[in-house]
Amino acid sequence: MQSQVTEITSILVEIDVEFPWDAVNEALEEKYTGLTRTAQVKGFRRGKVPKGMIRKLFGPQVKADVMQSLVSQGLSKAVQEHKIPLVNQPELEGEPSIQKGEAFAFKLKAEVRPKLEKVETEGIEVTRASSDVTDEDIDTETSSSANENSKD
Numbered sequence: 001m002q003s004q005v006t007e008i009t010s011i012l013v014e015i016d017v018e019f020p021w022d023a024v025n026e027a028l029e030e031k032y033t034g035l036t037r038t039a040q041v042k043g044f045r046r047g048k049v050p051k052g053m054i055r056k057l058f059g060p061q062v063k064a065d066v067m068q069s070l071v072s073q074g075l076s077k078a079v080q081e082h083k084i085p086l087v088n089q090p091e092l093e094g095e096p097s098i099q100k101g102e103a104f105a106f107k108l109k110a111e112v113r114p115k116l117e118k119v120e121t122e123g124i125e126v127t128r129a130s131s132d133v134t135d136e137d138i139d140t141e142t143s144s145s146a147n148e149n150s151k152d
Contacts, residue, residue, distance in 0.1 A: 003078035010114045013084065014093075017074035018105040024098060027066045035062065063098050070104055071096075085113040 001023065004016045032054055041049045041057065055062075071092060079086060090110035098104055 001074055001077055003074065003081060005078070005082045005084060008109075011087075011111055013110055013112050015075070015078050015082075015084070015090065015108040015110060016105070017071075017078055017108070018103050019070055019074065020103050021101055024066070024070065024104045027070060028062065028098070031062045031066055032058075067096060067098060067104070071106060071108075074106070075108060084110070087111040087113055 001020075002018045006014045006016070008014055032051055035054050035058055036049055036051055037047050039049050039054060039058070040046055041053060044050075044053070075090060078084065088111050090108040093107040093109060096104065096106035
């Protein structure tokens with residue numbers, strides 16, 4: 001798997017991920033093999049359905065599952081590899097598809113935390129609002145609360 005990160009703005013990046021055909025084919029074959037063991041097809045015993053029949057019946061569904069798996073796997077590896085501080089779930093650009101013999105490539109756009117330079121805090125005055133509470137204020141609130149919650 002290869003990944004590349006391009007900074008679009010200070011808070012937006014584009015992640016390009018590419019899986020070689022060998023990895024894609026391995027994931028497809030693994031999924032087809034699992035389906036061969038568990039699929040129930042009329043006219044065949046469980047586990048005895050030919051792979052060709054499985055490919056014909058479940059091909060688009062298997063490709064979609066493998067694509068989803070590769071996208072999430074590629075995203076997590078790219079985030080770890082490039083140490084990307086994600087803010088939200090990235091958006092998949094376009095409609096990637098698996099083509100026989102070709103690498104599976106896709107692009108994601110994601111928001112990231114902005115990189116902050118040194119923040120100057122000297123010269124900033126901070127004031128705290130006073131919150132003086134007297135016994136009279138407490139008594140007033142207690143009695144009004146008691147009056148609201150009393151049963152008439």
